[in-house]
Amino acid sequence: GEGLPRPERTRVIVVANQKGGVGKTTTTVNLAASLALHGARVLVIDLDPQGNASTALGIDHHAEVPSIYDVLVESKPLAEVVQPVRDVEGLFCAPATIDLAGAEIELVSLVARESRLQRAIQAYEQPLDYILIDCPPSLGLLTVNALVAGQEVLIPIQCEYYALEGLGQLLRNVDLVRGHLNPTLHVSTILLTMYDGRTRLASQVAEEVRSHFGDEVLRTSIPRSVRISEAPSYGQTVLTYDPGSSGALSYLEAAREIALKGVGVSYDATHAHIGA
Numbered sequence: 001g002e003g004l005p006r007p008e009r010t011r012v013i014v015v016a017n018q019k020g021g022v023g024k025t026t027t028t029v030n031l032a033a034s035l036a037l038h039g040a041r042v043l044v045i046d047l048d049p050q051g052n053a054s055t056a057l058g059i060d061h062h063a064e065v066p067s068i069y070d071v072l073v074e075s076k077p078l079a080e081v082v083q084p085v086r087d088v089e090g091l092f093c094a095p096a097t098i099d100l101a102g103a104e105i106e107l108v109s110l111v112a113r114e115s116r117l118q119r120a121i122q123a124y125e126q127p128l129d130y131i132l133i134d135c136p137p138s139l140g141l142l143t144v145n146a147l148v149a150g151q152e153v154l155i156p157i158q159c160e161y162y163a164l165e166g167l168g169q170l171l172r173n174v175d176l177v178r179g180h181l182n183p184t185l186h187v188s189t190i191l192l193t194m195y196d197g198r199t200r201l202a203s204q205v206a207e208e209v210r211s212h213f214g215d216e217v218l219r220t221s222i223p224r225s226v227r228i229s230e231a232p233s234y235g236q237t238v239l240t241y242d243p244g245s246s247g248a249l250s251y252l253e254a255a256r257e258i259a260l261k262g263v264g265v266s267y268d269a270t271h272a273h274i275g276a
């Protein structure tokens with residue numbers, strides 16, 4: 001792929017929003033594939049017991065597969081569960097199996113229950129430019145583990161009514177984790193998803209989000225696209241399923257914007273509104 005500046009050290013980006021169906025998983029896998037196609041080495045950590053990110057990346061995650069559950073609860077090294085994603089060079093996945101549904105409870109009685117993912121990542125020796133963590137739709141111990149492990153939070157926001165509702169709770173959790181466990185954590189990125197620029201509502205919500213969050217909101221938004229929603233059932237990201245589609249191009253552009261922002265290079269927004 002075309003090269004982009006690589007970060008000096010691994011950027012660990014937590015994709016979180018406790019609301020379900022806002023595009024967390026879709027954003028995690030498509031952004032990860034886009035960054036890899038731009039030449040980066042990228043690991044997706046699937047932290048949702050549903051395992052949707054694993055499915056979308058075509059990764060086997062039936063109950064016996066070594067998974068992020070083993071890492072969190074059994075202290076298995078992360079390297080022993082990471083699998084390469086076929087068709088996308090430089091892209092890897094630590095899958096989630098259904099076991100993870102029990103982890104929320106099992107973690108409670110373990111030592112350093114909030115920092116088990118952080119420790120696993122710190123002990124992982126393969127060079128990586130990005131780690132993207134796909135969170136479940138809740139603010140429990142799995143999401144807390146992600147927030148302790150990361151430096152950045154990426155919040156996908158669906159341009160609908162109530163888009164901002166509930167975000168206060170996530171932002172308070174980010175503040176709490178920053179104050180007590182992880183001083184470098186910050187909300188670095190807001191991404192507008194399923195954006196339909198033809199509707200008044202979408203542009204009103206987008207305006208509200210931009211006035212609330214300012215520069216954290218990416219100039220690039222992700223349009224609503226059937227191709228994006230079809231790709232997971234083929235075990236593919238939209239980047240390989242339909243590389244020329246507006247969905248694929250918008251995630252490539254979002255990845256470019258994130259990569260440039262990370263090294264302090266200003267972003268030329270000429271291509272920020274693909275298909276939206």
Ligand code: ADP
Nearest residue numbers: 020021022023024025026194223224225228229
């Ligand atoms: P979350 O992980 O936050 O629960 P998902 O990423 O699973 O959300 O997305 C919810 C649903 O919306 C999925 O069926 C997904 O295919 C669909 N979807 C996500 N983004 C788009 C988009 N840009 N265009 C069309 N459908 C989308």
Ligand code: MG
Nearest residue numbers: 024025048052
């Ligand atoms: Mg999800």
